[in-house]
Each structure stands twice: as C-alpha cells, then as structure tokens.
Amino acid sequence: MSRTYDIDINDGWARFTHGAFACTVVSDGVLELGPAHANFPTADPAEIDDLLHRNYLPTDNVRLNQNLLVVNTGSQLILFDTGVGTMPDLGVSTFGTHTGRAVRNLRAAGIDPADIDIVAITHAHPDHCWGLVDAGGKQLYPNATVMVSEADFTHWTDLGKIADAPNEHMADHYRGAHANLMPYAEAGRLVTFSDGFEVVPGITAIATPGHSPGHTVYEITSEGSTMICWGDLCHHQVLLLQRPDWRFQFDYDGPAATAQRRRIYDLVDTRRHTVFAYHFPFPGLGHLRPDGDGYTWVPSPVEPARASAPETTGSGSGSGSGSGSGC
Numbered sequence: 001m002s003r004t005y006d007i008d009i010n011d012g013w014a015r016f017t018h019g020a021f022a023c024t025v026v027s028d029g030v031l032e033l034g035p036a037h038a039n040f041p042t043a044d045p046a047e048i049d050d051l052l053h054r055n056y057l058p059t060d061n062v063r064l065n066q067n068l069l070v071v072n073t074g075s076q077l078i079l080f081d082t083g084v085g086t087m088p089d090l091g092v093s094t095f096g097t098h099t100g101r102a103v104r105n106l107r108a109a110g111i112d113p114a115d116i117d118i119v120a121i122t123h124a125h126p127d128h129c130w131g132l133v134d135a136g137g138k139q140l141y142p143n144a145t146v147m148v149s150e151a152d153f154t155h156w157t158d159l160g161k162i163a164d165a166p167n168e169h170m171a172d173h174y175r176g177a178h179a180n181l182m183p184y185a186e187a188g189r190l191v192t193f194s195d196g197f198e199v200v201p202g203i204t205a206i207a208t209p210g211h212s213p214g215h216t217v218y219e220i221t222s223e224g225s226t227m228i229c230w231g232d233l234c235h236h237q238v239l240l241l242q243r244p245d246w247r248f249q250f251d252y253d254g255p256a257a258t259a260q261r262r263r264i265y266d267l268v269d270t271r272r273h274t275v276f277a278y279h280f281p282f283p284g285l286g287h288l289r290p291d292g293d294g295y296t297w298v299p300s301p302v303e304p305a306r307a308s309a310p311e312t313t314g315s316g317s318g319s320g321s322g323s324g325s326g327c
C-alpha cells in the first residue's frame, strides 16, 4: 500500500545562487492534464502505468508544476517564462484555479514585476507566455523587453493558422500568443532571435526545435558553472527521462522533439551541467544520472533554513526602477 502526498509550499518561491547570479524560482501553480495515457500517445499504456507505479505517481492525472526562473545577474533581472496568466477567456479559465499565481508569488518573493528587465521565453505555448499581460490585456512587465525565437513568434502569432487548428484549444494557442506577445512588439519592446543569441553576457539561447517550431533552451553560465533552463524539452521527471523517445501530446514535431531531448540530455550529463526544469516538481533544480536507455532525475537538496529571508540586492540597470527588488 502506498500513496502520494501533495506538499504545500508557503508563498511558492525559493532562492538559490548559481555562480555570481542570484536566482529565484517562482511557482505559477500546477497544471492538471488528466490520464497519463492521453498525454503520451505513442507509449505503451502498460509501460506508462508500470513506470508511474514504480515511482509512486498516479496514473489518472498527470500533474505538472510551472517553475518560473528569475536570474539577477547583478545588473539585470531576467524572468524565464510567465505561466498561464489570468485572461478571462484563456489562462485560468482553461487551466484551472491552481494556476495563474506567478505575479502574486513574484511579489511574495520580493520581486516587483516592474523591475524585470527581460522576459526570455522558451516557446510561445500557453503555460510559458500567456502570463505576459493581465486579464485586461495590459502588460504585466511594463519595463521589460520580451525575447522569443523568431520561429515561435512568427508561427504562434499568425492568426491565419487558426483556420487549420484541429480544435478550439489549439486555436487558442494562436489567440493567446497573439494577445500576449503583440502588445510588447507594438511597444517596440520585443526582440526575436535565432540559435546562439546572447540574452546578456553569460546567458545564451540554444535552438531546440521540436516541441514547438522555435523551442529554445537557455544556457546560463556564471563563474564556470552552467545551468540549462530547458522549458518543455522534457515535461515529466520520470516518463520522458526514462523513455526519451516517447511523444508528449503537444509536441509539434515528435521525432524532432525526441532528437533534441537526447541531444540536451547527453550535453548536461557529459558536462555535468545543472538542469532547471520548468515542469518538474518544485523547485525543478537538479541533475541527470544515466539509467538504462534514459536518465534518472537527481533533485538538488532543498534547505529551508537558507530560504528564510529575501535578499536585498538591488536589480536592474535597464528601464526598471531596480530598487529593492530582492532577487
């Protein structure tokens, strides 16, 4: 007999340092995606059940965290992805009331959204870019420049593609990306990029197209240590690490997604890089250990005593006020 536990975390944020960078993880809440079989359509259902059972996870509801990373380089404050947001026709109405908590938790961590200098997007799916504007369409990060791959910006803001969408949820992918990205583009504060783009010194975009046309992971290096912020390269800490060849239901190009997964898994394993995983159990920080044809997730220890108080280091050389953002 066994059971799983839902462990509540007060305020939904955590702090750690990476080289000289002060980092904060902020939760946007949990996505509940329903039965595992439907989320991994190319997998053997019995093997899904077996892997989940052996790892003490339920088979009837895949639950994915949304871990937003904030990096303070000492001169700039960079937010990676935004969560699903709170727009009335999208956001929380689609993903439930356990989501849409990013801004509240940023403030709980002592971070004023107005102090964010850059919002770097891994890809333009709902749970990664729909939190750029509020329920009324107003920019939630009024002093930030949004950075997104040219391929994803071009694809997901093209409302002409709605006509070919297979269902309303996929049609919303285009509507939501357009509603969230265009206000920043029209304000002249959106930059598109391709492979190898330098976000700021020490942070570089690596093109990993597959899950979406312009999916990007970010290599974050400080004082000789590298962390890979990998967005939706991998959605599940057991299933897609142990079985990299399985397809996730929202992969745009399944074989390409698998190839990128294997490439980046090998990179972080070979070079012993740290992984920051958007959808893994909070706070999503850890390493990979080779295990058969795949990998096992090795979470970094969480030390509650060290997370007791926000830092007071100021931020922001950019247009943000930068005063006392504490991250």
Ligand SMILES: [Zn+2]
Pocket: 125, 127, 128, 231, 232, 278, 279
């Ligand atoms: Zn995602």
